Amino acid sequence: MVFKHEQLLGKSRFRSSYDAVIIGGGLHGLATAYYLAKDHGINNVAVIEKRYIGFGGAGRNTAIVRANQRTQENLPLYQEALKLWPLLTRELDFNLMFYNCGNLNLAHSDAAIKSLRLNVSSAQFHGIDSRLLDAKECKTLVPALDISDRPRYPIFGGMYHPPGGIVRHDAVVWGLARGCIKHGVHIHQNTEVTDIGVKNGKVEFIETTRGKIKTEKVLNAAGAYSAALAYQMLDIRMPISVLTIQAMVTQPLKPLMDHVVSSGAYHVYANQTLKGEIATGSHMDPWPNYTTQNTAYYIKHQAEALTELFPCLKGAKFMRIWGGLADMTPDMAPIIDGNDPVEGYFVDCGWGYFGFKSSAVTGKYMARFMATGQCPAILKPFTRQRFEKHRLMGETAALVEFSPNN
Amino acid sequence: MSLTITCPICGKRSGYEFRYGGEDKGPRPDEDELTPEKWFDYTHLNTCIAGMQKEWWCHRDGCGTWFKIYRDTRTIGEVPLPVEDKIKDA
Amino acid sequence: MKRLSQLPTCRIDPEKKVFITYRGKSYQGYEGDTVASLLYANGIRIFSRSLKYHRPRGLYSLDGECSNTTMAIDGIPNLRTETTPARHGMTVKAQNVVGSPEFDLLGIMDRFSRAMPAGFFYHMFHKPPSLWPLALKRIRKIAGLGTLRHDFVMQVRFDEIYPHTDLCVIGGGPAGMSTALAAADQGLQVILIEARPWLGGIFDYRPAKYLDGFSLHERAGVLSQRVTENKNIRVFLQTAVVGIYPDNQITAFQVGGRPDAYKERYVEIRAKSLVVATGCLERPLLFENNERPGVMQVGCAHRLARTWGILPGKNAVFCTGHDLGLEAAIDLFDLGMEVLCVADNREDGQDAELVAELKKRNIPFYRGWVAAKVKGKKAVKAVTISTVSGTRRRDIPCEVLVASAGLTPATGLLSIAQCKLSYDNHTGFFLPVNLPERVYASGRMLGFHHPLSIEISGRLAGLNAAAGCKETTNGLRKEVEEQLATLPGPPLGSKWVSPPGKGKKVFICFDEDATLQNIDQAFSVGFEMPELIKRFTAAGTGPGQGGIPGHNLPLYVGQSRLPADDPPSPTTVRPPMVPVLLATYAGKNLDMSKRTPVHDLQISSGGKMERVGGWRRARYFSPDKSIREEIEAVRTSVAILDASTLGKFRLHGPDALKALQRVYVGDMTNIAEGKVKYSAMCNDDGCLIDDGVVVQRGKNDYFFTTSTARAGGTIEWIRFHTRYDGWDFHLVNLTDAFGVINLAGPKAREVLERATDSDVSPEAFPYAGYRELLILNTIPVRVMRLGFVGELSFELHVPASYMITVWKILEETGKPWGIRNFGLEAQNILRMEKGHVIIGSESEQRTTLHDLGLGFLWHRNKPEAKTVGAAALKHTENQKGRLKLVGFEMEDSASAPPRDGSIIVDEKIRGYVCTARYSHTLNASVGMALVEDRLSSISERLAIFEDDCNGKLTYARVARMPFYDPEGARLKI
Numbered sequence A: 001m002v003f004k005h006e007q008l009l010g011k012s013r014f015r016s017s018y019d020a021v022i023i024g025g026g027l028h029g030l031a032t033a034y035y036l037a038k039d040h041g042i043n044n045v046a047v048i049e050k051r052y053i054g055f056g057g058a059g060r061n062t063a064i065v066r067a068n069q070r071t072q073e074n075l076p077l078y079q080e081a082l083k084l085w086p087l088l089t090r091e092l093d094f095n096l097m098f099y100n101c102g103n104l105n106l107a108h109s110d111a112a113i114k115s116l117r118l119n120v121s122s123a124q125f126h127g128i129d130s131r132l133l134d135a136k137e138c139k140t141l142v143p144a145l146d147i148s149d150r151p152r153y154p155i156f157g158g159m160y161h162p163p164g165g166i167v168r169h170d171a172v173v174w175g176l177a178r179g180c181i182k183h184g185v186h187i188h189q190n191t192e193v194t195d196i197g198v199k200n201g202k203v204e205f206i207e208t209t210r211g212k213i214k215t216e217k218v219l220n221a222a223g224a225y226s227a228a229l230a231y232q233m234l235d236i237r238m239p240i241s242v243l244t245i246q247a248m249v250t251q252p253l254k255p256l257m258d259h260v261v262s263s264g265a266y267h268v269y270a271n272q273t274l275k276g277e278i279a280t281g282s283h284m285d286p287w288p289n290y291t292t293q294n295t296a297y298y299i300k301h302q303a304e305a306l307t308e309l310f311p312c313l314k315g316a317k318f319m320r321i322w323g324g325l326a327d328m329t330p331d332m333a334p335i336i337d338g339n340d341p342v343e344g345y346f347v348d349c350g351w352g353y354f355g356f357k358s359s360a361v362t363g364k365y366m367a368r369f370m371a372t373g374q375c376p377a378i379l380k381p382f383t384r385q386r387f388e389k390h391r392l393m394g395e396t397a398a399l400v401e402f403s404p405n406n
Numbered sequence B: 001m002s003l004t005i006t007c008p009i010c011g012k013r014s015g016y017e018f019r020y021g022g023e024d025k026g027p028r029p030d031e032d033e034l035t036p037e038k039w040f041d042y043t044h045l046n047t048c049i050a051g052m053q054k055e056w057w058c059h060r061d062g063c064g065t066w067f068k069i070y071r072d073t074r075t076i077g078e079v080p081l082p083v084e085d086k087i088k089d090a
Numbered sequence C: 001m002k003r004l005s006q007l008p009t010c011r012i013d014p015e016k017k018v019f020i021t022y023r024g025k026s027y028q029g030y031e032g033d034t035v036a037s038l039l040y041a042n043g044i045r046i047f048s049r050s051l052k053y054h055r056p057r058g059l060y061s062l063d064g065e066c067s068n069t070t071m072a073i074d075g076i077p078n079l080r081t082e083t084t085p086a087r088h089g090m091t092v093k094a095q096n097v098v099g100s101p102e103f104d105l106l107g108i109m110d111r112f113s114r115a116m117p118a119g120f121f122y123h124m125f126h127k128p129p130s131l132w133p134l135a136l137k138r139i140r141k142i143a144g145l146g147t148l149r150h151d152f153v154m155q156v157r158f159d160e161i162y163p164h165t166d167l168c169v170i171g172g173g174p175a176g177m178s179t180a181l182a183a184a185d186q187g188l189q190v191i192l193i194e195a196r197p198w199l200g201g202i203f204d205y206r207p208a209k210y211l212d213g214f215s216l217h218e219r220a221g222v223l224s225q226r227v228t229e230n231k232n233i234r235v236f237l238q239t240a241v242v243g244i245y246p247d248n249q250i251t252a253f254q255v256g257g258r259p260d261a262y263k264e265r266y267v268e269i270r271a272k273s274l275v276v277a278t279g280c281l282e283r284p285l286l287f288e289n290n291e292r293p294g295v296m297q298v299g300c301a302h303r304l305a306r307t308w309g310i311l312p313g314k315n316a317v318f319c320t321g322h323d324l325g326l327e328a329a330i331d332l333f334d335l336g337m338e339v340l341c342v343a344d345n346r347e348d349g350q351d352a353e354l355v356a357e358l359k360k361r362n363i364p365f366y367r368g369w370v371a372a373k374v375k376g377k378k379a380v381k382a383v384t385i386s387t388v389s390g391t392r393r394r395d396i397p398c399e400v401l402v403a404s405a406g407l408t409p410a411t412g413l414l415s416i417a418q419c420k421l422s423y424d425n426h427t428g429f430f431l432p433v434n435l436p437e438r439v440y441a442s443g444r445m446l447g448f449h450h451p452l453s454i455e456i457s458g459r460l461a462g463l464n465a466a467a468g469c470k471e472t473t474n475g476l477r478k479e480v481e482e483q484l485a486t487l488p489g490p491p492l493g494s495k496w497v498s499p500p501g502k503g504k505k506v507f508i509c510f511d512e513d514a515t516l517q518n519i520d521q522a523f524s525v526g527f528e529m530p531e532l533i534k535r536f537t538a539a540g541t542g543p544g545q546g547g548i549p550g551h552n553l554p555l556y557v558g559q560s561r562l563p564a565d566d567p568p569s570p571t572t573v574r575p576p577m578v579p580v581l582l583a584t585y586a587g588k589n590l591d592m593s594k595r596t597p598v599h600d601l602q603i604s605s606g607g608k609m610e611r612v613g614g615w616r617r618a619r620y621f622s623p624d625k626s627i628r629e630e631i632e633a634v635r636t637s638v639a640i641l642d643a644s645t646l647g648k649f650r651l652h653g654p655d656a657l658k659a660l661q662r663v664y665v666g667d668m669t670n671i672a673e674g675k676v677k678y679s680a681m682c683n684d685d686g687c688l689i690d691d692g693v694v695v696q697r698g699k700n701d702y703f704f705t706t707s708t709a710r711a712g713g714t715i716e717w718i719r720f721h722t723r724y725d726g727w728d729f730h731l732v733n734l735t736d737a738f739g740v741i742n743l744a745g746p747k748a749r750e751v752l753e754r755a756t757d758s759d760v761s762p763e764a765f766p767y768a769g770y771r772e773l774l775i776l777n778t779i780p781v782r783v784m785r786l787g788f789v790g791e792l793s794f795e796l797h798v799p800a801s802y803m804i805t806v807w808k809i810l811e812e813t814g815k816p817w818g819i820r821n822f823g824l825e826a827q828n829i830l831r832m833e834k835g836h837v838i839i840g841s842e843s844e845q846r847t848t849l850h851d852l853g854l855g856f857l858w859h860r861n862k863p864e865a866k867t868v869g870a871a872a873l874k875h876t877e878n879q880k881g882r883l884k885l886v887g888f889e890m891e892d893s894a895s896a897p898p899r900d901g902s903i904i905v906d907e908k909i910r911g912y913v914c915t916a917r918y919s920h921t922l923n924a925s926v927g928m929a930l931v932e933d934r935l936s937s938i939s940e941r942l943a944i945f946e947d948d949c950n951g952k953l954t955y956a957r958v959a960r961m962p963f964y965d966p967e968g969a970r971l972k973i
């Protein structure tokens, strides 16, 4: 049973030139680097991370995975993403701890049922398991729910999505990093990219705190910092707002909740981690900023909402709250582009609070994009141009609150 | 309620009483000038600056005023208006 | 056990017995006991089993830094019995054991610890893949601490308050009290917060001498009396601060005292200045089996005796690194405990007087010695002490090992307050170097040890805080600063001591069962930064968070990994400082919804109320949810709807028209007198966000309505879009000032006629007209002739205070026609039959005015207005491939309507059903859908895919809207 401790993170020599450089040792960056090396034989690749791998959203998210999105542009990507966890576990020989507990989204009005029905029908049309439950069935699934008339937003029903669940976020970061190293990719932590050098419309080099690197291909996968980076280094502005999003956990409890449960009306989701903590989050502070400070308002709100849905949780105790950043686009879908407007410059950002579940699969296609120069069909809908062309994706039906435009 | 904001009318209040109104992008452009590109620029594009930002806020749960402040997006905190700006805005 | 209740420091009341039930047996203690002290006095030594290895755990810090003493009390799991006051009748249960804490079947887990190194799970159970789901089930069962039942009902109440103050002082010890007194003397309003049920802190339980023959305990009494009597100081006892946020926003929770009706109270304070005076904790001493029941910190042993009158055991070995350890050894000896020896990891620097006192009592004293190992499975049987270098060792049989490596400042709250801490070589403390504005620290946490230094440092902080609030105190501050300089400064602190020998069970974090060896394993896989090591080993991520490992981990990482002269850096501390019940955070959790003026009338008429935004509104008026009668009344006779939630605004002033032109897509220049103008507002994307009517009541004076949802945001919206223009106009939100009654149906006029003397004939008051009338010659109402539901209807805007009266008048005058209520669902069908959209129902974020077929509302010839949305309306006017709103009718007239949200498909998804209902009026299933434009022409066949249809599609045809009364004749009667 005893295993040898092998290095997860080797120390690599800092080269002055790479075939491709990935900015950001987050999920998307590591996944892209891994697939560049593994699928395309491009292993002269560096991942440049300003702090440590998983410092950004990768290490702060609540690790929920699901494929019950609203639009057919998004569904296939997330559907493939879900199927990838077991495959990756085997491939990386690293237990990513996919806990396939299923997700339940609650509806608190007929209007909400209608919008869930749209998601459910779309999922079923794509062969994805998702179904509508009435309030009683919700209660059978999650006995801790209060389905009486007492809560301010009584439960009308819910969308049950069995294939979803949670994955251990650290495991994905470390597993991918180990996979990268095994394939010869260099990971440079404590190194910040400070500039991207462009000549004649083409990427030529990047500047880092440890020196210049010559490269013709750069991926901006700096998570929440991507938009600032694009503006600062390339003068490209993005339709993005960077907001703080917080999450928290209770003290560990014996099994109480067997699913991920979420509620739009209450702005809350919760699930029980393998350790037994109830992990919960959802709201964002509605103003842009780059701090990961948490707020008194938020933890109180979360307690109010949770105890409405699950009265028994009054007897649980919060033990830790933390904050991360979410880079939000107006239609709650990411922005993926390459060779536009600068040749050799690729970007994969705008993942807000939903970019964990899609990280591996996006990395896989992003790597193909970077290797071949051709944008794979599955990523095509996500171009930044869609906004200019008045073709919002429709991943959210409601007007977003963080934009002054609504 | 980490953030506090100083409303020109009500004074310093909790940030949650306010609504963020975007980066200060200057007056509304003429309608005829708004090609799709310029329209996109004015309505949706942000600099997302990590640093000092001039921006609009509305005291929504208070007096309802719209006003501009400077805020450091790295610390969340409001910072005093630079002098030259005071003169320009006056 | 006989309790030493006669001690002056003792906090139990021997006259008041308290009984609690533990594991089915009744145990007796006294008022003033905590659950833990009560149980300890009754011989309980093992309080819990650890998370992973199920190792027995007992009292350790007594201040709740770890979860050693957590149990379930009255159904609430994971409560720290060491900080929970014992109350008569409590039922206490052990948790996370199979059996009892003494005999736990899962205790064998401890033997497998070697097979479970750090990061173990990442390498296990995934091969073959089918193993994982099974393993997962087991892991879940074994993980977790206490059990919370899904049907647990919290029987007690919770409170919340939001005080504001000049100064908030955290910590009611000598420093905090001195701070509070100094500031209060300067006229500041002070809130003083103390976690324990009494003031006094480090002075409280100690009989050691203060000055002039007083003991520290007596001094604590004096200070505490002064504080309590001071009118400027408000004291919160049993209150734990859990969060500090910018601008001195402080959150805490207070445990309810005896006469209180609440269990706990959420306290959120805004203070101009903040002083943190939380003193010190003890740095855990690391050695093999350093968490065996019977191993406890100095403060724990000392306070057990002095505060609760319990000798920790018959005999004890002391292994300590600070003078408080020596003092406690002497005092406990004097109270009757056999002290076998005192080992001090410091070579020198001890208080000579204390050393002399030890000698006087013939207690062996070893300098430069530490504990290396504890023997005994469930309790301490013996301890091996050794020199720091491990060269010499001795075994000493004993019952209790009092162990403490040194002191460490309780800077958790400062860290939470975003204060930077930096390692200080002299004290061995992480000291604050960069305090946020108007945040100060005082007392022992700055390294002070001498009683006077502690107090004076507190005073100085109080004066500084006063200066932070207002100008004064300069002279005085200087004086006190000078005084402090003459007093003894911080003594030399004890340094990191590596445990002698190669222990495998040296626990750096109790709650996660993380050992020093686990930390080494993290190093060996390549993690060097404390944050990553925490994640990999889980050290510091349990209920006690950084409480136990927070002090040793950075030092260990520092000395193992950092270059010799790099200072170690502290780990992050996050709120809440101690775990807090969700019930406490939720507080009162009041539900604040709005009611219309006729709310009660709606209910008494059988209205089934639902929450709509911030309001409560009637959805149905039929017990069986059938709304047929409601609809028939509107279509054939007359009915009334409470529409008070509509937004209502007055806009007036010289530039009022300009503002209207900016936000409405229509042209507002010529609204005829006595007429309403229907129009829409778009956002800059050209998407519909609101619709309503505008009336001009006078020169530059308008009255307009918005949808319910937009009522709250309209003023903000108009002001936002005119923010650069400096226009002169005023907006008044009249939403709550007026109620609205929609009187609808072919007989509506007859009803209104009887209620007013005004002429409401079709000629005098035509469709789209606006009139101001008097009801019964007294009540002024504003009336609009509209037709949202497709019948003759009057929308009466009634001063809110007259709503009930007018409502009753209409019900009375409408009797001959059987007037009745109708609700939102009836309205929903009525308007659908009419092809009228509801925003959010027939539109979504990306739906433009054109997409809804409402492009005609846009007046394109007013570019000077810079109308919001106009540019996007121009760009998208002829855009292909958009989702368009269409009406449809089911092909098979007998088939039920598809449920809302069903999708429209061919080989791809082409749209979805917005609203579809069976229409009694039309005797058909009809609906509205958003579909791709190429499917939007009349008679186009739509294939509808409903959830759970198993691939069986239903079909509809695009139909012309409105379905009902296409000519609009019924509006105009």
Ligand SMILES: Cc1cc2nc3c(=O)[nH]c(=O)nc-3n(C[C@H](O)[C@H](O)[C@H](O)COP(=O)(O)OP(=O)(O)OC[C@H]3O[C@@H](n4cnc5c(N)ncnc54)[C@H](O)[C@@H]3O)c2cc1C
Binding pocket: A023, A024, A025, A026, A027, A028, A029, A048, A049, A050, A051, A052, A053, A054, A055, A056, A057, A058, A059, A060, A061, A062, A063, A064, A065, A191, A192, A193, A194, A221, A222, A223, A224, A225, A229, A245, A246, A247, A281, A323, A324, A325, A326, A348, A349, A351, A352, A353, A354, A355, A356, A357, A358, A359
């Ligand atoms: C609280 C919270 C909860 C969430 N919950 C979920 C969830 O349940 N499910 C889900 O799917 N998603 C969730 N997310 C979202 C998810 O975490 C992110 O979308 C995801 O991490 C994005 O991955 P990334 O690789 O693009 O960015 P990140 O993981 O943020 O990585 C970006 C990296 O770039 C580095 N970097 C930045 N600038 C530079 C520079 N100049 N040079 C070098 N390196 C740089 C950063 O240090 C960082 O490590 C959540 C996010 C948060 C904050």
Ligand SMILES: [Zn+2]
Binding pocket: B007, B008, B009, B010, B011, B059, B062, B063, B064, B065
């Ligand atoms: Zn104001």
